[in-house]
Amino acid sequence: MLLRNSTLVAAIGAFALATAVSLGAARAQDSSDPIKLTLHDWTGQLITTHIMGEVLKKAGNNVDYVQADYLAQFAGLETGDLDVAMEMWETTGREAMDAGIATGKVENFGPTGMKAKEEWWYPLYMKEKCPGLPNWEALKDPACAEAFSTAETAPKGRYLGGAVTWGGFDEERVELLGLPFEVIHAGTDAALFAELESAYQRQAPIMLWIYAPHWSQVKYKGEWVEFPEYTKECYEDPSWGVNPDMAYDCGKPFGEIWKVGWVGVKDKWPHAYEAIKAFHVDNDEMGQMIAKVDLEGQAIDAVVAEWMGANEARWSEWIKK
Incomplete structure:
Protein backbone atom coordinates (compact mmCIF):
# COMPACT_ATOMS: atom_id res chain seq x y z
CA MET A 1 0.00 0.00 0.00
CA LEU A 2 2.81 2.41 0.90
CA LEU A 3 4.52 1.68 -2.40
CA ARG A 4 1.32 2.22 -4.33
CA ASN A 5 0.72 5.52 -2.49
CA SER A 6 4.29 6.61 -3.20
CA THR A 7 3.82 5.74 -6.85
CA LEU A 8 0.58 7.74 -6.92
CA VAL A 9 2.20 10.74 -5.25
CA ALA A 10 5.06 10.58 -7.73
CA ALA A 11 2.63 10.39 -10.63
CA ILE A 12 0.66 13.37 -9.34
CA GLY A 13 3.87 15.31 -8.84
CA ALA A 14 5.02 14.49 -12.36
CA PHE A 15 1.65 15.57 -13.77
CA ALA A 16 1.76 18.84 -11.82
CA LEU A 17 5.29 19.50 -13.04
CA ALA A 18 4.31 18.75 -16.63
CA THR A 19 1.30 21.03 -16.31
CA ALA A 20 3.42 23.83 -14.89
CA VAL A 21 5.98 23.40 -17.68
CA SER A 22 3.15 23.40 -20.22
CA LEU A 23 1.62 26.57 -18.79
CA GLY A 24 5.05 28.16 -18.64
CA ALA A 25 5.62 27.30 -22.27
CA ALA A 26 2.27 28.82 -23.20
CA ARG A 27 3.16 32.02 -21.40
CA ALA A 28 6.59 31.97 -23.03
CA GLN A 29 4.92 32.36 -26.40
CA ASP A 30 5.15 36.10 -25.82
CA LYS A 115 -15.85 58.50 -23.97
CA ALA A 116 -14.21 61.51 -25.57
CA LYS A 117 -15.50 65.06 -25.81
CA GLU A 118 -13.34 67.96 -26.95
CA GLU A 119 -14.64 71.38 -27.85
CA TRP A 120 -14.40 75.12 -27.33
CA TRP A 121 -15.34 75.96 -23.73
CA TYR A 122 -15.87 79.15 -21.73
CA PRO A 123 -16.51 79.96 -18.05
CA LEU A 124 -20.11 80.82 -17.18
CA TYR A 125 -19.08 84.31 -16.05
CA MET A 126 -18.38 85.11 -19.72
CA LYS A 127 -21.93 84.34 -20.81
CA GLU A 128 -23.32 87.72 -19.75
CA LYS A 129 -20.78 89.38 -22.07
CA CYS A 130 -21.93 87.21 -24.97
CA PRO A 131 -25.54 86.32 -24.17
CA GLY A 132 -26.14 84.33 -27.36
CA LEU A 133 -23.88 81.54 -26.13
CA PRO A 134 -23.60 78.56 -26.24
CA ASN A 135 -24.79 78.90 -29.88
CA TRP A 136 -21.67 79.31 -32.01
CA GLU A 137 -23.25 82.07 -34.08
CA ALA A 138 -23.00 84.40 -31.07
CA LEU A 139 -19.23 84.35 -31.61
CA LYS A 140 -19.65 86.06 -34.98
CA ASP A 141 -20.73 89.27 -33.22
CA PRO A 142 -17.67 91.57 -33.11
CA ALA A 143 -18.65 92.74 -29.63
CA CYS A 144 -18.77 89.16 -28.39
CA ALA A 145 -15.44 88.35 -29.99
CA GLU A 146 -13.88 91.43 -28.44
CA ALA A 147 -15.14 90.33 -25.01
CA PHE A 148 -12.88 87.28 -25.45
CA SER A 149 -9.93 89.29 -26.75
CA THR A 150 -6.56 89.91 -25.14
CA ALA A 151 -3.93 92.55 -25.87
CA GLU A 152 -2.28 90.26 -28.41
CA THR A 153 -5.47 89.52 -30.39
CA ALA A 154 -7.76 92.58 -29.98
CA PRO A 155 -10.22 93.29 -31.45
CA LYS A 156 -10.39 89.60 -32.37
CA GLY A 157 -11.27 87.07 -29.73
CA ARG A 158 -8.60 84.74 -28.46
CA TYR A 159 -9.15 80.99 -28.60
CA LEU A 160 -6.57 79.00 -26.65
CA GLY A 161 -6.17 75.70 -28.43
CA GLY A 162 -4.34 72.59 -27.29
CA ALA A 163 -0.82 71.70 -28.33
CA VAL A 164 -0.39 71.78 -32.11
CA THR A 165 0.26 68.02 -32.11
CA TRP A 166 -3.33 67.37 -30.96
CA GLY A 167 -4.83 68.33 -34.32
CA GLY A 168 -8.48 69.38 -34.16
CA PHE A 169 -8.80 71.71 -37.21
CA ASP A 170 -9.45 74.82 -35.10
CA GLU A 171 -7.81 77.21 -37.58
CA GLU A 172 -9.97 75.77 -40.35
CA ARG A 173 -13.10 76.06 -38.20
CA VAL A 174 -12.43 79.74 -37.45
CA GLU A 175 -11.93 80.55 -41.12
CA LEU A 176 -14.81 78.53 -42.52
CA LEU A 177 -17.39 79.69 -39.99
CA GLY A 178 -16.30 83.32 -40.29
CA LEU A 179 -15.37 83.72 -36.63
CA PRO A 180 -13.41 86.87 -35.66
CA PHE A 181 -11.08 84.85 -33.45
CA GLU A 182 -7.38 84.11 -33.46
CA VAL A 183 -6.17 80.65 -32.50
CA ILE A 184 -3.28 80.58 -30.05
CA HIS A 185 -1.86 77.17 -29.12
CA ALA A 186 -0.82 76.22 -25.61
CA GLY A 187 2.54 74.50 -25.63
CA THR A 188 1.51 71.74 -23.24
CA ASP A 189 -1.47 70.28 -21.44
CA ALA A 190 -0.21 71.83 -18.18
CA ALA A 191 0.09 75.28 -19.77
CA LEU A 192 -3.47 75.06 -21.10
CA PHE A 193 -4.97 74.49 -17.66
CA ALA A 194 -2.64 76.90 -15.91
CA GLU A 195 -4.12 79.63 -18.10
CA LEU A 196 -7.63 78.51 -17.23
CA GLU A 197 -6.82 78.59 -13.51
CA SER A 198 -5.33 82.07 -13.78
CA ALA A 199 -8.21 83.45 -15.84
CA TYR A 200 -10.85 81.90 -13.60
CA GLN A 201 -9.34 83.38 -10.45
CA ARG A 202 -9.29 86.83 -12.05
CA GLN A 203 -12.65 86.40 -13.82
CA ALA A 204 -10.70 87.28 -16.97
CA PRO A 205 -11.88 86.45 -20.50
CA ILE A 206 -10.94 83.04 -21.79
CA MET A 207 -12.16 80.67 -24.48
CA LEU A 208 -10.20 77.44 -24.71
CA TRP A 209 -10.02 73.79 -25.66
CA ILE A 210 -11.45 71.61 -22.89
CA TYR A 211 -11.64 67.85 -23.07
CA ALA A 212 -13.27 65.04 -21.16
CA PRO A 213 -12.48 62.84 -19.32
CA HIS A 214 -10.87 65.52 -17.17
CA TRP A 215 -11.26 67.20 -13.78
CA SER A 216 -11.81 70.70 -15.20
CA GLN A 217 -15.58 70.37 -15.68
CA VAL A 218 -15.93 69.51 -11.99
CA LYS A 219 -13.76 72.32 -10.67
CA TYR A 220 -14.95 75.08 -13.02
CA LYS A 221 -18.47 76.03 -14.07
CA GLY A 222 -18.77 76.60 -17.79
CA GLU A 223 -20.23 75.44 -21.09
CA TRP A 224 -19.09 74.02 -24.39
CA VAL A 225 -19.84 76.04 -27.53
CA GLU A 226 -22.49 74.34 -29.67
CA PHE A 227 -21.16 74.25 -33.23
CA PRO A 228 -23.00 72.66 -36.17
CA GLU A 229 -23.13 68.97 -35.30
CA TYR A 230 -20.29 66.86 -36.61
CA THR A 231 -20.94 64.40 -39.41
CA LYS A 232 -18.43 62.40 -41.41
CA GLU A 233 -19.46 64.40 -44.49
CA CYS A 234 -18.43 67.63 -42.76
CA TYR A 235 -14.82 66.46 -42.68
CA GLU A 236 -14.81 64.76 -46.08
CA ASP A 237 -17.18 66.70 -48.35
CA PRO A 238 -16.47 70.42 -48.78
CA SER A 239 -19.98 71.04 -50.16
CA TRP A 240 -21.51 69.95 -46.87
CA GLY A 241 -22.39 72.55 -44.25
CA VAL A 242 -22.25 76.30 -43.74
CA ASN A 243 -19.30 76.88 -46.05
CA PRO A 244 -19.82 75.19 -49.44
CA ASP A 245 -16.18 75.46 -50.47
CA MET A 246 -14.23 73.75 -47.68
CA ALA A 247 -14.49 71.00 -45.06
CA TYR A 248 -14.36 71.21 -41.26
CA ASP A 249 -17.17 73.78 -40.90
CA CYS A 250 -18.71 71.94 -37.93
CA GLY A 251 -17.94 70.89 -34.39
CA LYS A 252 -15.60 68.11 -33.39
CA PRO A 253 -16.84 64.52 -33.27
CA PHE A 254 -17.68 62.85 -29.98
Whole structure:
Protein backbone atom coordinates (compact mmCIF):
# COMPACT_ATOMS: atom_id res chain seq x y z
CA MET A 1 0.00 0.00 0.00
CA LEU A 2 2.81 2.41 0.90
CA LEU A 3 4.52 1.68 -2.40
CA ARG A 4 1.32 2.22 -4.33
CA ASN A 5 0.72 5.52 -2.49
CA SER A 6 4.29 6.61 -3.20
CA THR A 7 3.82 5.74 -6.85
CA LEU A 8 0.58 7.74 -6.92
CA VAL A 9 2.20 10.74 -5.25
CA ALA A 10 5.06 10.58 -7.73
CA ALA A 11 2.63 10.39 -10.63
CA ILE A 12 0.66 13.37 -9.34
CA GLY A 13 3.87 15.31 -8.84
CA ALA A 14 5.02 14.49 -12.36
CA PHE A 15 1.65 15.57 -13.77
CA ALA A 16 1.76 18.84 -11.82
CA LEU A 17 5.29 19.50 -13.04
CA ALA A 18 4.31 18.75 -16.63
CA THR A 19 1.30 21.03 -16.31
CA ALA A 20 3.42 23.83 -14.89
CA VAL A 21 5.98 23.40 -17.68
CA SER A 22 3.15 23.40 -20.22
CA LEU A 23 1.62 26.57 -18.79
CA GLY A 24 5.05 28.16 -18.64
CA ALA A 25 5.62 27.30 -22.27
CA ALA A 26 2.27 28.82 -23.20
CA ARG A 27 3.16 32.02 -21.40
CA ALA A 28 6.59 31.97 -23.03
CA GLN A 29 4.92 32.36 -26.40
CA ASP A 30 5.15 36.10 -25.82
CA SER A 31 8.41 37.50 -27.15
CA SER A 32 10.94 38.72 -24.59
CA ASP A 33 11.40 41.86 -26.68
CA PRO A 34 9.96 44.94 -24.98
CA ILE A 35 6.51 46.11 -26.00
CA LYS A 36 6.88 49.78 -26.92
CA LEU A 37 4.00 51.87 -25.53
CA THR A 38 3.73 55.46 -26.73
CA LEU A 39 3.57 58.44 -24.38
CA HIS A 40 1.97 61.76 -25.31
CA ASP A 41 1.56 65.16 -23.68
CA TRP A 42 -1.51 64.98 -21.45
CA THR A 43 -1.91 63.55 -17.98
CA GLY A 44 -4.71 61.08 -18.66
CA GLN A 45 -2.83 59.39 -21.48
CA LEU A 46 0.26 59.03 -19.31
CA ILE A 47 -1.84 57.39 -16.60
CA THR A 48 -3.61 55.06 -19.02
CA THR A 49 -0.34 53.98 -20.62
CA HIS A 50 1.49 53.39 -17.35
CA ILE A 51 -1.40 51.32 -15.99
CA MET A 52 -1.26 49.14 -19.10
CA GLY A 53 2.52 48.92 -18.82
CA GLU A 54 2.40 47.84 -15.19
CA VAL A 55 -0.24 45.21 -15.97
CA LEU A 56 1.88 43.81 -18.79
CA LYS A 57 4.90 43.68 -16.48
CA LYS A 58 2.82 41.67 -13.99
CA ALA A 59 2.17 39.22 -16.83
CA GLY A 60 5.92 38.83 -17.38
CA ASN A 61 6.26 41.10 -20.40
CA ASN A 62 9.04 43.62 -20.91
CA VAL A 63 7.85 47.18 -21.55
CA ASP A 64 9.44 50.32 -22.95
CA TYR A 65 7.79 53.75 -22.88
CA VAL A 66 8.50 55.89 -25.94
CA GLN A 67 7.63 59.57 -26.31
CA ALA A 68 5.79 60.05 -29.60
CA ASP A 69 3.73 62.62 -31.48
CA TYR A 70 0.00 61.91 -31.16
CA LEU A 71 -0.72 61.91 -34.90
CA ALA A 72 2.72 61.29 -36.42
CA GLN A 73 3.11 58.13 -34.30
CA PHE A 74 1.25 56.14 -36.97
CA ALA A 75 4.38 56.01 -39.10
CA GLY A 76 6.07 54.07 -36.29
CA LEU A 77 3.01 51.92 -35.61
CA GLU A 78 2.88 50.91 -39.26
CA THR A 79 6.51 49.75 -39.28
CA GLY A 80 6.48 48.10 -35.86
CA ASP A 81 9.01 50.59 -34.49
CA LEU A 82 6.20 51.46 -32.05
CA ASP A 83 3.74 48.88 -30.80
CA VAL A 84 0.79 50.26 -28.86
CA ALA A 85 -0.93 53.64 -28.45
CA MET A 86 -3.36 53.49 -25.55
CA GLU A 87 -5.44 56.58 -26.37
CA MET A 88 -6.60 57.54 -29.84
CA TRP A 89 -9.52 59.93 -29.49
CA GLU A 90 -12.47 59.74 -31.86
CA THR A 91 -12.69 63.52 -31.54
CA THR A 92 -9.31 64.35 -33.05
CA GLY A 93 -7.58 61.15 -34.16
CA ARG A 94 -10.13 59.30 -36.26
CA GLU A 95 -8.70 60.32 -39.63
CA ALA A 96 -5.15 59.33 -38.69
CA MET A 97 -6.37 56.06 -37.20
CA ASP A 98 -8.45 55.16 -40.25
CA ALA A 99 -5.55 55.97 -42.56
CA GLY A 100 -3.23 53.76 -40.51
CA ILE A 101 -5.69 50.87 -40.43
CA ALA A 102 -6.23 51.19 -44.20
CA THR A 103 -2.55 50.30 -44.73
CA GLY A 104 -3.19 46.89 -43.17
CA LYS A 105 -0.32 47.51 -40.76
CA VAL A 106 -2.27 49.04 -37.86
CA GLU A 107 -5.05 47.43 -35.83
CA ASN A 108 -7.80 48.89 -33.66
CA PHE A 109 -7.52 47.02 -30.34
CA GLY A 110 -10.95 48.22 -29.22
CA PRO A 111 -12.37 50.90 -26.91
CA THR A 112 -10.72 51.89 -23.64
CA GLY A 113 -14.12 52.38 -22.01
CA MET A 114 -13.68 56.16 -21.88
CA LYS A 115 -15.85 58.50 -23.97
CA ALA A 116 -14.21 61.51 -25.57
CA LYS A 117 -15.50 65.06 -25.81
CA GLU A 118 -13.34 67.96 -26.95
CA GLU A 119 -14.64 71.38 -27.85
CA TRP A 120 -14.40 75.12 -27.33
CA TRP A 121 -15.34 75.96 -23.73
CA TYR A 122 -15.87 79.15 -21.73
CA PRO A 123 -16.51 79.96 -18.05
CA LEU A 124 -20.11 80.82 -17.18
CA TYR A 125 -19.08 84.31 -16.05
CA MET A 126 -18.38 85.11 -19.72
CA LYS A 127 -21.93 84.34 -20.81
CA GLU A 128 -23.32 87.72 -19.75
CA LYS A 129 -20.78 89.38 -22.07
CA CYS A 130 -21.93 87.21 -24.97
CA PRO A 131 -25.54 86.32 -24.17
CA GLY A 132 -26.14 84.33 -27.36
CA LEU A 133 -23.88 81.54 -26.13
CA PRO A 134 -23.60 78.56 -26.24
CA ASN A 135 -24.79 78.90 -29.88
CA TRP A 136 -21.67 79.31 -32.01
CA GLU A 137 -23.25 82.07 -34.08
CA ALA A 138 -23.00 84.40 -31.07
CA LEU A 139 -19.23 84.35 -31.61
CA LYS A 140 -19.65 86.06 -34.98
CA ASP A 141 -20.73 89.27 -33.22
CA PRO A 142 -17.67 91.57 -33.11
CA ALA A 143 -18.65 92.74 -29.63
CA CYS A 144 -18.77 89.16 -28.39
CA ALA A 145 -15.44 88.35 -29.99
CA GLU A 146 -13.88 91.43 -28.44
CA ALA A 147 -15.14 90.33 -25.01
CA PHE A 148 -12.88 87.28 -25.45
CA SER A 149 -9.93 89.29 -26.75
CA THR A 150 -6.56 89.91 -25.14
CA ALA A 151 -3.93 92.55 -25.87
CA GLU A 152 -2.28 90.26 -28.41
CA THR A 153 -5.47 89.52 -30.39
CA ALA A 154 -7.76 92.58 -29.98
CA PRO A 155 -10.22 93.29 -31.45
CA LYS A 156 -10.39 89.60 -32.37
CA GLY A 157 -11.27 87.07 -29.73
CA ARG A 158 -8.60 84.74 -28.46
CA TYR A 159 -9.15 80.99 -28.60
CA LEU A 160 -6.57 79.00 -26.65
CA GLY A 161 -6.17 75.70 -28.43
CA GLY A 162 -4.34 72.59 -27.29
CA ALA A 163 -0.82 71.70 -28.33
CA VAL A 164 -0.39 71.78 -32.11
CA THR A 165 0.26 68.02 -32.11
CA TRP A 166 -3.33 67.37 -30.96
CA GLY A 167 -4.83 68.33 -34.32
CA GLY A 168 -8.48 69.38 -34.16
CA PHE A 169 -8.80 71.71 -37.21
CA ASP A 170 -9.45 74.82 -35.10
CA GLU A 171 -7.81 77.21 -37.58
CA GLU A 172 -9.97 75.77 -40.35
CA ARG A 173 -13.10 76.06 -38.20
CA VAL A 174 -12.43 79.74 -37.45
CA GLU A 175 -11.93 80.55 -41.12
CA LEU A 176 -14.81 78.53 -42.52
CA LEU A 177 -17.39 79.69 -39.99
CA GLY A 178 -16.30 83.32 -40.29
CA LEU A 179 -15.37 83.72 -36.63
CA PRO A 180 -13.41 86.87 -35.66
CA PHE A 181 -11.08 84.85 -33.45
CA GLU A 182 -7.38 84.11 -33.46
CA VAL A 183 -6.17 80.65 -32.50
CA ILE A 184 -3.28 80.58 -30.05
CA HIS A 185 -1.86 77.17 -29.12
CA ALA A 186 -0.82 76.22 -25.61
CA GLY A 187 2.54 74.50 -25.63
CA THR A 188 1.51 71.74 -23.24
CA ASP A 189 -1.47 70.28 -21.44
CA ALA A 190 -0.21 71.83 -18.18
CA ALA A 191 0.09 75.28 -19.77
CA LEU A 192 -3.47 75.06 -21.10
CA PHE A 193 -4.97 74.49 -17.66
CA ALA A 194 -2.64 76.90 -15.91
CA GLU A 195 -4.12 79.63 -18.10
CA LEU A 196 -7.63 78.51 -17.23
CA GLU A 197 -6.82 78.59 -13.51
CA SER A 198 -5.33 82.07 -13.78
CA ALA A 199 -8.21 83.45 -15.84
CA TYR A 200 -10.85 81.90 -13.60
CA GLN A 201 -9.34 83.38 -10.45
CA ARG A 202 -9.29 86.83 -12.05
CA GLN A 203 -12.65 86.40 -13.82
CA ALA A 204 -10.70 87.28 -16.97
CA PRO A 205 -11.88 86.45 -20.50
CA ILE A 206 -10.94 83.04 -21.79
CA MET A 207 -12.16 80.67 -24.48
CA LEU A 208 -10.20 77.44 -24.71
CA TRP A 209 -10.02 73.79 -25.66
CA ILE A 210 -11.45 71.61 -22.89
CA TYR A 211 -11.64 67.85 -23.07
CA ALA A 212 -13.27 65.04 -21.16
CA PRO A 213 -12.48 62.84 -19.32
CA HIS A 214 -10.87 65.52 -17.17
CA TRP A 215 -11.26 67.20 -13.78
CA SER A 216 -11.81 70.70 -15.20
CA GLN A 217 -15.58 70.37 -15.68
CA VAL A 218 -15.93 69.51 -11.99
CA LYS A 219 -13.76 72.32 -10.67
CA TYR A 220 -14.95 75.08 -13.02
CA LYS A 221 -18.47 76.03 -14.07
CA GLY A 222 -18.77 76.60 -17.79
CA GLU A 223 -20.23 75.44 -21.09
CA TRP A 224 -19.09 74.02 -24.39
CA VAL A 225 -19.84 76.04 -27.53
CA GLU A 226 -22.49 74.34 -29.67
CA PHE A 227 -21.16 74.25 -33.23
CA PRO A 228 -23.00 72.66 -36.17
CA GLU A 229 -23.13 68.97 -35.30
CA TYR A 230 -20.29 66.86 -36.61
CA THR A 231 -20.94 64.40 -39.41
CA LYS A 232 -18.43 62.40 -41.41
CA GLU A 233 -19.46 64.40 -44.49
CA CYS A 234 -18.43 67.63 -42.76
CA TYR A 235 -14.82 66.46 -42.68
CA GLU A 236 -14.81 64.76 -46.08
CA ASP A 237 -17.18 66.70 -48.35
CA PRO A 238 -16.47 70.42 -48.78
CA SER A 239 -19.98 71.04 -50.16
CA TRP A 240 -21.51 69.95 -46.87
CA GLY A 241 -22.39 72.55 -44.25
CA VAL A 242 -22.25 76.30 -43.74
CA ASN A 243 -19.30 76.88 -46.05
CA PRO A 244 -19.82 75.19 -49.44
CA ASP A 245 -16.18 75.46 -50.47
CA MET A 246 -14.23 73.75 -47.68
CA ALA A 247 -14.49 71.00 -45.06
CA TYR A 248 -14.36 71.21 -41.26
CA ASP A 249 -17.17 73.78 -40.90
CA CYS A 250 -18.71 71.94 -37.93
CA GLY A 251 -17.94 70.89 -34.39
CA LYS A 252 -15.60 68.11 -33.39
CA PRO A 253 -16.84 64.52 -33.27
CA PHE A 254 -17.68 62.85 -29.98
CA GLY A 255 -17.16 59.19 -29.22
CA GLU A 256 -14.81 56.46 -28.10
CA ILE A 257 -11.21 56.63 -27.00
CA TRP A 258 -9.56 53.71 -28.79
CA LYS A 259 -6.50 51.52 -28.29
CA VAL A 260 -4.50 51.01 -31.48
CA GLY A 261 -1.24 49.39 -32.41
CA TRP A 262 1.03 47.56 -34.80
CA VAL A 263 -0.79 44.67 -36.46
CA GLY A 264 2.05 42.31 -35.51
CA VAL A 265 1.41 42.60 -31.76
CA LYS A 266 -1.07 39.71 -31.74
CA ASP A 267 1.49 37.30 -33.20
CA LYS A 268 4.58 38.49 -31.33
CA TRP A 269 2.92 38.97 -27.92
CA PRO A 270 -0.38 37.00 -28.07
CA HIS A 271 -1.03 37.13 -24.31
CA ALA A 272 -0.21 40.82 -24.04
CA TYR A 273 -2.48 41.41 -27.02
CA GLU A 274 -5.42 39.87 -25.14
CA ALA A 275 -4.64 41.96 -22.05
CA ILE A 276 -4.51 45.17 -24.08
CA LYS A 277 -7.86 44.40 -25.67
CA ALA A 278 -9.34 43.67 -22.22
CA PHE A 279 -8.17 46.97 -20.68
CA HIS A 280 -11.17 49.06 -19.59
CA VAL A 281 -11.62 52.15 -17.42
CA ASP A 282 -14.36 54.81 -17.49
CA ASN A 283 -14.46 58.61 -17.49
CA ASP A 284 -15.20 59.03 -13.78
CA GLU A 285 -12.39 56.71 -12.76
CA MET A 286 -9.89 58.43 -15.05
CA GLY A 287 -11.06 61.92 -14.05
CA GLN A 288 -10.36 61.12 -10.40
CA MET A 289 -6.85 59.91 -11.20
CA ILE A 290 -6.11 62.96 -13.35
CA ALA A 291 -7.27 65.21 -10.48
CA LYS A 292 -4.86 63.50 -8.09
CA VAL A 293 -1.97 64.36 -10.40
CA ASP A 294 -2.97 67.79 -11.68
CA LEU A 295 -4.75 69.18 -8.62
CA GLU A 296 -3.19 67.36 -5.68
CA GLY A 297 0.33 67.17 -7.09
CA GLN A 298 0.73 63.42 -6.76
CA ALA A 299 3.22 61.65 -8.98
CA ILE A 300 1.82 59.61 -11.86
CA ASP A 301 3.73 56.54 -10.64
CA ALA A 302 2.10 56.86 -7.20
CA VAL A 303 -1.40 57.20 -8.66
CA VAL A 304 -0.84 54.20 -10.93
CA ALA A 305 0.53 52.13 -8.04
CA GLU A 306 -2.53 53.00 -5.95
CA TRP A 307 -4.84 51.94 -8.78
CA MET A 308 -2.95 48.67 -9.27
CA GLY A 309 -3.26 47.83 -5.58
CA ALA A 310 -6.97 48.63 -5.44
CA ASN A 311 -7.84 46.77 -8.66
CA GLU A 312 -5.74 43.61 -8.56
CA ALA A 313 -8.71 41.28 -9.04
CA ARG A 314 -9.75 43.30 -12.07
CA TRP A 315 -6.46 43.52 -13.95
CA SER A 316 -5.62 39.94 -13.05
CA GLU A 317 -8.55 38.94 -15.24
CA TRP A 318 -7.04 40.87 -18.15
CA ILE A 319 -3.86 38.73 -18.10
CA LYS A 320 -5.43 35.31 -17.44
CA LYS A 321 -5.68 34.31 -21.11
